[in-house]
Amino acid sequence: MNTDILIEYLPLYKDALFLTLRIGWQGIFLAFVIGLIGSAILHFKIPVLKSIVGVHIELFRNTPLLVQLFFIYFALPKVGIQVTAETCGKLGLGLLGGAYMIETFRSGLEAIPTIQTESALSLGMNDFQTLWHVILPQAVSISVPGLLANVIFLLKETSVFSTISLMDLMFTAKDLIGMYAKTIECLFLLVVFYLIMLLPISIIGAIVERRMRYGQFGD
Amino acid sequence: MKNNFVKRITSGLLVTGLLAASLTACGSSASTSEVAEEKEGKVEAAADADAGFRTVDEIKESGTINIGVFSDKSPFGYVDENGEYAGYDVYFAERIGKDLGVDINYVSTEAANRIEYLQTGKVDIILANFTVTEERAQEVDFALPYMNVALGVVSPSDAVIESLDDIGADDQVIVISGTTAETYLTKNYPDIKLQKYDAYAEAKTAFENGNGVAWANDNTEVIAFAIENEGYEVGIPSLGDQDTIAPAVTKGNESLLNWLNDEIESLGSENFFHADYEETLLDTYGADYEDTLVVEGGK
Incomplete structure (x- = not known):
């Protein structure tokens, strides 16, 4: 392994890391919003919308992100909808992540005993107040481990962005290997940068998970 | 719960430690004299x-x-x-x-x-x-x-690029990762923004979708593309050195x-x-x- 090469490539990997994080966080934010809305729809069993959410979940959980990106980036322009590579990445990540987030939130909502909903309603709270003040705070805290697992999963999924010409970490490594054939250095940096990105999330996640456990009552 | 947390932190630190160790190990081998390094490289190559x-x-x-x-x-x-x-x-x-x-x-x-x-x-x-x-x-x-080959650049007929100087600061040129076109443009025209794809089929579709102003590749390929697809022209048929395959x-x-x-x-x-x-x-x-x-x- 040649340290000069490592240093020379470092800025390129840094750019790739920032790109991955930028798209990653925006995509994950979108996923989070979709997850909240979708799970609320499922929770209240709103007709029509409920079916749409169901289709969304099955569609995006049962197709690979690669296929979804291909579709958004290469097929949509054929019918006149042009999206930039970055938008496509965020959209793909948000839609895929949304499907997983809905399920995660839903499992949190379902974990709250129905007696709590019944009690809240009998105290005169309406549906929304019950959800907002009683159910959701507990449901979110129960969902935290699942949410963090989703975040890490989604950030790792960014490694297929190379297909749509985004210079993420994986593509930067592959590209440099293709041009200069310094395989060991490039792959070493690749592992290091993925760890730089994901280890802190994993560790912070462990801390948050421990704190959020206070959010439960009733048992 | 607490055990779980401690375990996670420990394994995190362990991975970091291992990486640091391997880094320093590599660092020390790289800091030996150049001759030794070259020898080492040869031995490694032979072993590989x-x-x-x-x-x-x-x-x-x-x-x-x-x-x-x-x-x-x-x-x-x-x-x-x-x-x-x-x-x-x-x-x-x-x-x-x-x-x-x-x-x-x-x-x-x-x-x-x-x-x-x-x-x-x-x-x-x-x-x-x-x-x-x-x-x-x-x-x-x-x-x-x-076979002989040189580089070529194909672009849409209504906005033909006949010289690399025609490419604007914000325009992107499509290339395939790992090709001579990519290396040549990176080395000789570092200011041109490249949009890289890792496979031929994807680069082709992206170019057809209008994601880039031009596509640089082996001239054999861009000529074939322009012949097969209407509305495209090879504005630069030969770029860089004549190479062989x-x-x-x-x-x-x-x-x-x-x-x-x-x-x-x-x-x-x-x-x-x-x-x-x-x-x-x-x-x-x-x-x-x-x-x-x-x-x-x-x-």
């Missing part, structure tokens, strides 16, 4: 090679040769409508298999992993339109050439390299590559390009 390649005898014994070809690069290496590999490179590969008396196992490659496939012994020969360059020659051994084998695999060189020389006497051109490329390029493209007998 021992594990990585098969000699002609070993290939004959096993009864199968692994040849890396493109599967999406018509008319050079592609999978035809019957699911069979076909094209200029494949026509030559078939002959190699026949003359060696072995079956051929085609391995589909992408531009960027051609060197790796040889270095890790996944294939015996790369016949994937592999342009000979200095950088690549340090990593693999090239046999005698069988040759089969490549794993660095140090002399027995296979020598066999290939003899093969290419002897095929010259029967005008094999002209026949190959007429069989596979004539439909695309017409007769005009035959003498420009074909290299016969390695000369």
Whole structure:
């Protein structure tokens, strides 16, 4: 392994890391919003919308992100909808992540005993107040481990962005290997940068998970 | 819960520690004198090679040769409508298999992993339109050439790019990762923004969708693209140096390299590559390009 090469490539990997994080966080934010809305729809069993959410979940959980990106980036322009590579990445990540987030939130909502909903309603709270003040705070805290697992999963999924010409970490490594054939250095940096990105999330996640456990009552 | 938390932190630190250790280990080996480093490099290469390649005898014994070809690069290496590999490179590969008396196992490659496939012994020969360059020659051994190539740039007819100076600061040029076009533009025109794809089919679709102002690639390919697709023009038919395309084998695999060189020389006497051109490329390029493209007998 040649340290000069490592240093020379470092800025390129840094750019790739920032790109991955930028798209990653925006995509994950979108996923989070979709997850909240979708799970609320499922929770209240709103007709029509409920079916749409169901289709969304099955569609995006049962197709690979690669296929979804291909579709958004290469097929949509054929019918006149042009999206930039970055938008496509965020959209793909948000839609895929949304499907997983809905399920995660839903499992949190379902974990709250129905007696709590019944009690809240009998105290005169309406549906929304019950959800907002009683159910959701507990449901979110129960969902935290699942949410963090989703975040890490989604950030790792960014490694297929190379297909749509985004210079993420994986593509930067592959590209440099293709041009200069310094395989060991490039792959070493690749592992290091993925760890730089994901280890802190994993560790912070462990801390948050421990704190959020206070959010439960009733048992 | 607390145990779980401590465990997570510990394993995190452990991974970091291991990485740091390997880093310092690498650092110390790299800081030795240059001569020592070079020696080390050679020993390493030799060790890699021992594990990585098969000699002609070993290939004959096993009864199968692994040849890396493109599967999406018509008319050079592609999978035809019957699911069979076909094209200029494949026509030559078939002959190699026949003359060696072995079956051929085609391995589909992408531009960027051609060197790796040889270095890790996944294939015996790369016949994937592999342009000979200095950088690549340090990593693999090239046999005698069988085709000529230069770079070319294709763009839509209504906004033809005839010089690289026409490319605006915000315009993006499509290239395929790991190709000579990418290396050439990165080295000589660092200001041009490149939009990189890792496979031919994706670059092609992106270009058709109008994601870039131009597409730079081997001129053989951009000419073929412009002939096959209406509304596109090759504004820059020849860019950079005239290069050659040759089969490549794993660095140090002399027995296979020598066999290939003899093969290419002897095929010259029967005008094999002209026949190959007429069989596979004539439909695309017409007769005009035959003498420009074909290299016969390695000369």
